[in-house]
Amino acid sequence: MARKQITLKDPTRFKDPATLTWERYVALQARERERYLAERATIPDDAMAYRSVSPRYLERAVDQFANNYYSELSATHYIATAAANAPFDELKKCCLFQLADEQRHLEMDREVFERAGIPERDWLPAWEAPGTTCRFFRHLLELEDTIELLVKGNFVAEGAAGPATFAVLADGAEARGDVFSAVNHRARVRDETRHISFARVLVKALIDDDPANLDVIQTWQDESLQLFVEVARGGQRQEWWQGFLDSYYKIALPLGLRPTSLPV
Ligand SMILES: [Fe+2]
Numbered sequence: 308m309a310r311k312q313i314t315l316k317d318p319t320r321f322k323d324p325a326t327l328t329w330e331r332y333v334a335l336q337a338r339e340r341e342r343y344l345a346e347r348a349t350i351p352d353d354a355m356a357y358r359s360v361s362p363r364y365l366e367r368a369v370d371q372f373a374n375n376y377y378s379e380l381s382a383t384h385y386i387a388t389a390a391a392n393a394p395f396d397e398l399k400k401c402c403l404f405q406l407a408d409e410q411r412h413l414e415m416d417r418e419v420f421e422r423a424g425i426p427e428r429d430w431l432p433a434w435e436a437p438g439t440t441c442r443f444f445r446h447l448l449e450l451e452d453t454i455e456l457l458v459k460g461n462f463v464a465e466g467a468a469g470p471a472t473f474a475v476l477a478d479g480a481e482a483r484g485d486v487f488s489a490v491n492h493r494a495r496v497r498d499e500t501r502h503i504s505f506a507r508v509l510v511k512a513l514i515d516d517d518p519a520n521l522d523v524i525q526t527w528q529d530e531s532l533q534l535f536v537e538v539a540r541g542g543q544r545q546e547w548w549q550g551f552l553d554s555y556y557k558i559a560l561p562l563g564l565r566p567t568s569l570p571v
């Protein structure tokens with residue numbers, strides 16, 4: 308079956324809500340980096356070396372670390388594809404700034420794995436196991452269309468994994484002595500919020516441009532959430548999953564989308 312494709316007939320409907328220029332982006336990221344390094348400098352050595360967490364925590368955290376790391380690795384790839392195929396420059400610019408963000412997130416998550424002493428040969432098998440984000444991101448990596456990538460990756464996945472879910476992850480890690488992961492989650496969420504904002508503006512523009520686009524976006528939402536539902540582990544991660552859906556529906560329902568019917 309040929310994939311559905313939609314586009315913005317009137318590209319002037321899309322304006323980067325962060326109004327970034329190259330100069331402003333570089334300045335923003337320099338400030339962001341300073342803030343991150345200052346927060347990181349307050350973490351005790353024991354916590355940075357993962358001596359403050361229990362062995363049981365580490366055993367159970369490997370698949371969370373893998374979800375973080377490989378989601379960011381996937382994001383660097385699909386957003387690069389989205390940039391390469393972008394139908395107009397304003398959208399391409401947003402994708403390129405995001406590519407730089409995701410690259411930094413990826414490096415933070417690689418460092419978590421390394422400092423926690425998890426051998427690299429264990430990383431990918433942990434992500435390929437059931438109950439992870441693997442199936443969703445592998446689907447994204449097969450796509451080439453910028454609009455579909457941004458709706459599924461930025462609007463649905465990042466919109467869902469927004470501030471609320473990262474707060475759950477950060478607080479959970481911190482409560483178990485993993486302060487480094489907590490600092491990383493709180494740093495990443497400031498960029499993700501910008502990725503969600505431009506995707507939201509894009510979705511709104513697509514629907515204003517042609518109301519029939521709503522059906523296609525609904526299908527993309529349904530496909531995405533169905534691929535994501537395994538991460539809820541049949542209700543084992545209920546608090547996280549609820550926050551995930553709530554974050555997403557808070558931005559999606561006001562635009563006319565309907566909840567997806569899901570087995571959890
Ligand atoms: Fe990211």
Ligand SMILES: [Fe+2]
Pocket residue numbers: 382405409465498499502
């Ligand atoms: Fe992102």
